[in-house]
Amino acid sequence: MKIAKAGSSASSWAPAENFTGRVRRDPLVAPESPGRAVAGCVTFEPGARTAWHTHPAGQILIITAGKGWVQREGGPREEVTPGDSVWFDANEKHWHGATDKTAMTHIAVTEFIEGEAADWLEHVSDADYDYNG
Amino acid sequence: MKIAKAGSSASSWAPAENFTGRVRRDPLVAPESPGRAVAGCVTFEPGARTAWHTHPAGQILIITAGKGWVQREGGPREEVTPGDSVWFDANEKHWHGATDKTAMTHIAVTEFIEGEAADWLEHVSDADYDYNG
Numbered sequence: 001m002k003i004a005k006a007g008s009s010a011s012s013w014a015p016a017e018n019f020t021g022r023v024r025r026d027p028l029v030a031p032e033s034p035g036r037a038v039a040g041c042v043t044f045e046p047g048a049r050t051a052w053h054t055h056p057a058g059q060i061l062i063i064t065a066g067k068g069w070v071q072r073e074g075g076p077r078e079e080v081t082p083g084d085s086v087w088f089d090a091n092e093k094h095w096h097g098a099t100d101k102t103a104m105t106h107i108a109v110t111e112f113i114e115g116e117a118a119d120w121l122e123h124v125s126d127a128d129y130d131y132n133g
Numbered sequence: 134m135k136i137a138k139a140g141s142s143a144s145s146w147a148p149a150e151n152f153t154g155r156v157r158r159d160p161l162v163a164p165e166s167p168g169r170a171v172a173g174c175v176t177f178e179p180g181a182r183t184a185w186h187t188h189p190a191g192q193i194l195i196i197t198a199g200k201g202w203v204q205r206e207g208g209p210r211e212e213v214t215p216g217d218s219v220w221f222d223a224n225e226k227h228w229h230g231a232t233d234k235t236a237m238t239h240i241a242v243t244e245f246i247e248g249e250a251a252d253w254l255e256h257v258s259d260a261d262y263d264y265n266g
Contacts, residue, residue: 001205001227006216028195029218035191037170039218039242058168062161062240064197072134083139085161090168094134107195109172109242 004029014042018120020129021048021098028107036112043105044068049097049129052121054090057111061086061096068104069129070096077132080104095124137162147175151253153262154181154231161240169245176238177201182230182262185254187223190244194219194229201237202262203229210265213237228257 004027014023026041036057041064052073061070063084070086071077073093080086088094098104110117137160147156159174169190174197185206194203196217203219204210206226213219221227231237243250 001203001208001225002220003211003213004218029193029220031191031193031220032222034223035244037242037244039193039195058164060162060164060172062172075134078136080136085137087135087162087164089165092134107240109170111168111170
């Protein structure tokens with residue numbers, strides 16, 4: 001058993017290579033083998049979002065603050081608020097982030113398969129981000 | 134992609150067979166294969182706790198409200214508060230719950246291995262629960 005106390009690990013900024021805007025990552029306790037699911041807290045400032053990406057074993061998001069947007073390729077942009085949870089299928093191309101006017105925080109639960117938890121693709125363009133079709 | 138809106142699934146009560154006291158479970162979105170990590174929200178009223186148990190791939194807890202206690206076999210009872218996260222190793226015998234005077238809520242992330250996520254053992258006796266050695 002190990003306990004990671006709140007605030008015991010430094011926050012970090014998500015890399016511009018895979019994110020748009022200011023995105024803060026606050027780690028949670030790390031699992032050990034054979035556990036392969038990693039949980040972490042991510043905060044998106046207004047307008048910030050991931051790039052398009054996929055996960056080899058899928059992903060769960062649990063919204064904990066604010067209001068955000070999530071979208072899978074080919075589907076509508078959808079709004080999420082605290083208490084909502086989202087499942088992305090394995091290899092489903094998608095993005096998640098804040099709305100244009102509000103921050104959003106979620107816990108992400110992502111499983112590593114053969115050392116990989118995400119495949120990063122192109123950035124979400126402003127046109128795609130703004131489109132509410 | 135699927136979204137489980139907050140409050141879209143009924144709460145349920147954890148079974149007396151594996152828990153002591155009143156324990157409420159509020160499910161989050163369910164994963165699909167090959168994802169095997171399930172996340173759920175659990176609220177323990179004061180004095181309530183799991184039985185002793187183990188997990189085949191370990192478990193992450195993320196404390197979201199209140200104040201609780203966690204203990205692994207052979208270790209001290211430890212206090213956890215919101216923002217803390219806890220890792221239990223695979224097959225490590227342990228329990229978690231509220232303190233004697235305060236409720237505690239956590240998100241639990243547990244991986245299924247061959248259809249099993251937990252092995253349940255004996256209840257945590259009042260003597261063990263109260264002992265702060």
